[in-house]
Amino acid sequence: MGLQGWRNVLALKTSKNNNRAAWQRAFPVPLSHSQITRLYSRFHSLDKGENGALSREDFQRIPELAINPLGDRIINAFFPEGEDQANFRGFMRTLAHFRPVEDNEKNKDLTSGEPLNSRTNKLLFAFRLYDLDRDDKISRDELLQVLRMMVGVNISDEQLGSIADRTIQEADTNGDMCISFSEFIKVLEKVDVEQKMSIRFLH
């Protein structure tokens, strides 16, 4: 995090008036003052190397995340293409996808495009868990790989293959044997994404 970044955080911690405009400029992610400071505290405690950025190992140190079958895919979401370090801004941006949707009613002033926590963006986050090579479609191979992560050694290749085939058959409407993002959205249109992909702060 550069010098400006640190100044922003310091401004957060010492600001006497809840100057939302000022720190919203710093973090284009509408979270409350206390939520951002809580997350900064958490970021700092995960950052064992104290260099202002998290590595994949820092995430792996959380035991409950390390045993999550999709743990590696989730951790990967915090690292933009080709990078090994996640700074606080990136950390916040990724977490912002999980803000409850009703919060948007309070933040009508931030209308720069669709908010990160909209239903579509939440679905995009999930889509990217499956889309390993980031080419905007889920191929049979990619689906198989992710399925393998989730089931471990407990299901045979053939069974897994037929599950993958069935899933693609169900979703694929244009016959290219891959699932595009719009096909993904269509299949999951009845799922309560807003509830299931949201984290609520207690304060």
Place this chain on the structure above:
Amino acid sequence: MEGAWEIAFVLFQVWLSIVVGLIVLPAMFGVSLGFTDIYIKVLVKTLEWATLRIQRGQKEQPTLPSQSANGIIEKDDGSMEEEIGELRRSHPKNLAGGDFTMCDAFYFCKKGIENIVEDQVTQRFTSEELASWNLLTRTNNNFRYISVRLTIIWGLGVFIRYCILLPLRITLAVIGLSWLVIGTTLVGLLPSSNAKNWLSDLVHITCYRICARGLSATIRYHNKENRPKKGGICVANHTSPIDIVILANDGCYAMVGQVHGGLMGVIQRSMVRSCPHVWFERSEMKDRHAVAKRLKDHIADKTKLPILIFPEGTCINNTSVMMFKKGSFEIGGTIYPVAIKYDPQFGDAFWNSAKNNMVSYLLRMMTSWAIVCNMWYLPPMTRQDGEDAVQFANRVKSAIAHQGGLVDLSWDGGLKREKVKESFKEEQQKMYSSMIVVNMNESLN
């Protein structure tokens, strides 16, 4: 110049005789002159005043709410089956077989993100956050300048703690430890007899009492009738090396531990002269059978003191009890569980060995306000039929957690330094697989 030295010397003698007369001697006889009680009462009043001031100050400036015991985010308590079941309910049911849906990933995703924001394990390896500031800089996480009066009290507190209490406590600690070394060596010269045992107990207890005064420790014991007896094993939750001082203030135990060099080594060697403790070489520790055998031999001898063991194996921050290693529960013998709960308002007793080494930890202890804790002796437990060592260990752990008001976790304290075992991930994968395959078989029939 010499006049100054003489005056300094006289002052030092006066100081020493006051300390010995008013603190050490009464401590040795277990008598309290009441100074500590008055000190604690004054402290409580001051901290209450400070809390009110801070709260008043906070109403004027919006500030951060502190972390409550329930954590900072809402968590669903449902099992994997319940949660994924809910997800699938909205998805049209497939008849061709298999029950995988792409929204299953949402469950793992949400759990993963929840754990990134707040997890149950890593928070146990750092000091507990306080609900309200106790005027120690080290616990000042989110508390800002409120008023002049508060700052003055804080400054006064710094002066009292560093210039008055610290020298006093260091003196007491030095006296206590030297007495331990000298006393046990002297007792060790005697031939084995009842008198020797009685004297050894006396030396140990008086030394620990002096050390407890050296920390301004106020300990409340509960259920003293359950105190560990000879030939038994005492197990307790572990927060810091000070646990030993706390426990040994009210009874004599045989310590178990690794042989150290330096000052610790000197203390260990002299302690062993007066009564049998169990010290292991580093190489012996790896051989579990040898360790178990030595402990078994010790408890089989009914004249030897009860062993003191901390089954967690590492220091935890006194908000939870983590997995008990099964070694001590396999030996047989009666287990006497003890629950220790420190009051964090007066001083943080947790030893974060990653952040502080022993010396800086002791300095922090001696510059805290006081150590206030509650100790509960629980009724003795033995392994029941059909119960294996792990289940027994968990039963004891739950009892201790329940009594002390701590969270009962089954995570291993060793996760402080080591990675989690792959087998836990495999368990999760197996659980999930059973949600896909079972339904697949059903629809094929």
